[in-house]
Amino acid sequence: MSAADGRLRFQHDSIRTAAELFDAGKAARGQLPRSAHAEYKPAKDRDPIGILRKQHEHRVPDLIPLRMERMTASPFAFYRGSAAVQAADLRDAPRTGVDVTICGDAHLANFGIYASPERSLVFDLNDFDESACGPWEWDVKRFVTSVVVAARQRGFKESKVQTAALEAAASYRIALRQITQLSVLERYYIRADVHRGQRAASSQKILDHAIDAASRRTSARVVRKITERADDGSTTIIENPPVLTHVPEATEQELLSVLHDYIQTVPSDIAVLLSQYVPTDVARRVVGVGSVGTRCYILVLSGPAKESLVLQLKEATDSVAVEFGRAAASCAPAFASRADSDEHGYRVVSNQHVLQAVSDPFLGWVRHDSHAFYVRQFRDQNVSIDTETLDFRPFTDYVDACGTVLARAHAQSAAAPFIAGYLGGGTPFDSAVAEWASAYADQTIEDYHALRKAVKRGEI
DSSP states (O other): OOGGGOSOSSOOOOOOOHHHHHHHHHHHTTTSOGGGGSOOOOOTTOOHHHHHHHHHTTSOGGGHHHHHHHHTSOHHHHHHHOHHHHHHHHTTSOOOSOEEEEOSOOOGGGEEEEEOTTSOEEEEEOOOTTOEEEEHHHHHHHHHHHHHHHHHHHTOOHHHHHHHHHHHHHHHHHHHHHHTTSOHHHHHHOOEEOOTTOSOHHHHHHHHHHHHHHHHOSHHHHHHHHEEEOTTSOEEEOOBTTTEEEOOHHHHHHHHHHHHHHHTTSOHHHHHHHTTOEEEEEEEEOOSSTTBTBOEEEEEEEOTTSOEEEEEEEEEOOOHHHHTTOOSBSSOTTTTTSTTTTOHHHHHHHHHHHHSSSOOTTOEEEEETTEEEEEEESOSSOBOOOGGGOOHHHHHHHHHHHHHHHHHHHTTSTTHHHHHHHHOSSSHHHHHHHHHHHHHHHHHHHHHHHHHHHHHTTOO
């Protein structure tokens, strides 16, 4: 054993350096040129409507029309809800064969601002329902395509759309290269804190507006907005069907059992904190676009000073990256052997901890009957940027920020230096993935219109 291996007296794993991984990535260009990522080849038997129909098999039937209504509202709304379709289309796309913990649904609307446990505001990825261990290329292509779809919907000229797509790819590549030059511990501590006055003047007004909106999105505010005081003094949720509805008494009892089991999965300090609250109301709440039809509930908890805490219980199903894309695994090898790794709630929570710089301390998971759930705090100063309101310069600033935090997320995986070496310092990959994204955005428009026709004909 050489001195570089350390002085342990037993055989241990050798350390593969970041430089070695970087060189391996650089060499991989010989097997898969970066230009190979440019061509989009739709499968002859692709069936986007059939994939959406399959997703509906395990969802709440009376919510399916609402999901279709939301997905047919616009091309970008369709794109948000069709991660399963894109996962199937990426299944046989060229890839380096290197897997990392991926978001699985890294589109523009799944980045945003939220509060850290220290109560500072952070910008990061904020949706992990489709997270898995899979090809890094899938996240990048979904991200860049979302930029193209959103930019076109915003009405930018095609030349600006392509500029934004190239900016998206370049921001990821440059940030990953810079971050992987740090130690793994330094990478772990990186996070994007949000402050007033920190961005270029063209974006500061947008950011300040988002900060103001985030400060208003708290449990206390949401309770005031959606609840009323009952005759007995308790707080009850005001129904707003079909988005917000009370559940049968039997379901209430089941959810209280779920809450008890969830508390067993949170850190001890959170368990003690939650023990001081009493559940006072529960309702089913419809969220998102792609998630519509999955089981989702909010629980209002009341504390000793009549303060309110709202938790969200959201059903976790198989990641589309695994189910339709056939990604390698649900979780990274480092913790895939844990007893809970086959639980989808655990998958979402554990992958969120990997991908986010800082996460909600209330995150936990639970299984009840045949359904898996993950739990989080509801509206803890979280807010997303509405790209349809942005002029071109703020739009590209936002794209750049998203690409940077996506790179930070991927940089937590051991293979990150390989990716940096493969991407290199030039723009071949940027151009290739922007070309692919443009072609796939065209495909998205076709699928969007096909879905509208299928809904109109009553076929789905």
